[in-house]
Amino acid sequence: MTVRRLLVAVAFVGLFAAGGLLAAATIDRDDNAETAVAGGVESSSTTTTTTTTTTTTTTTTLPPPRTATLAFTGDLLPHGPVVRAAAANATEGWDFRPMFDEVRPILSAADLAICHVESPVSRDDTDISGYPVFNAPRALVEAAIDAGYDGCSTASNHAFDRRTDGVLSTIEVFEQLGIPQAGMADSAEADVEPVLYDVNDITIAHISATYSLNGFVMPDDKPYLVDLIEPADIIAEAALAREAGADFVIASLHWGNEYQQTPSSAQVQWLSEILPSDDVDLVIGHHAHVVQPVDKLDDEWVVFGLGNFLSNQSVNCCVTASQDGMIAHVTLLENEAGEIEVEAVGYTPTWVDRADGYVIRVANGEPGRDGIADTLAASAARTAEVVMGRLGPTDGLSEWLPEEG
Secondary structure, three states: OOOOOOOOOOOOEEEEEEEEOOOOOOOOOOOOHOOOOEEEEEEEOOOOOOEEEEEEEEEOOOOOEEEEEEEEEEEEEOOOOHHHHHHHHHOOOOOOHHOOOHHHHHHOOEEEEEEEEEEEEEOOOOOOOOOOOOOOOOOHHHHHHHHOOOOOOOOOOOOOOHHHHHHHHHHHHHHHOOOOOOOEOHHHHHHHOEEEEEEOOOOEEEEEEEOOOOOOOEEEEEEEEEEEEEEEHHHHHHHHHHHHOOOOOEEEOOOOOOOOOOHHHHHHHHHHHHHOOOOOOOEEOOOOOOOOEEEOOEEEEEEEEEEEEOOOOOOOOOOHHHHHHEEEEEEEEEOOOOOOEEEEEEEEEEEEEEEOOEEEEOOOOOOOOOOOOHHHHHHHHHHHHOOOOOOOHHHHHOOOOOOOO
């Protein structure tokens, strides 16, 4: 993939000197040392040795610091109208790919792009359903891969909508399509096995957990099927990821109150328990269906809520802001100690165009957007007000829009 750098990495150069010795002898002749002797001439000369030292310098160039760009998006919700629009795109089955056309270049440009699938996925495309008990066709995951995603989080309040078989079916689909997911497991062993990505020589671990399963309860003998938010368990899983070689650990948390842009007391409490851990480096949130602020706890970043990325929600059912979302861009950079840190965070505002096949639009308000420029500008303004309500450019947070052309 082509990588778009948000920052320029800094190169470090060290110099080391090594000495070498070169000796050269010269003979100085003193003409006054010649002595005349009766009967002949006897010549005597004195020899002096001079030593010259030559220093050779060796330069060693250290490799540039490791860096990577990450991209995260919010809820992919296969509501009935979204699935029907995907069916209209295909001669047979479903095709969600056109919905990602406008954001595909952005997602593909990231070194690592992570989506959030808020639904079980059918292994054989049967029993497809929308709200309130979801079951998505395989084509949704296929479209995510085509859009440039490298992995997804799957722990959500809808993860157990189709009970145990729905979880197993989702795992099978992701495995068959060759894309990792975090949040679901088919065994206790798989539950604690770290999900790792090798990105530009940086090992990144991904953890996913949810606040609830909408009242459904996992079997007593299978508590590992979907990860729930338990701070001690998340920290323990992060520690295992460190032991497995992770340089950087991300926790994707499905949390918050729906349609509330202010983080809930539960979010704040969980964050205070999880992010200060030495083993968790970044928290990415979703579920509220509206964007929430980007903030820091000490020196570590949290994106409280990414909003909806693909859904049928709007003011008709919910709130106007439920059509708003964002792509969160996170730039990682290796520090002088060899540790991987978040260098900067950016965001691209998005808006779901329900009137035009549920295409995910970049909300940049450019003129000539078929009469929706004002709508997109209003969406971008709503998003900016919330996302940048606590931090700004001086803190390392800024809006990120793709270059024209």
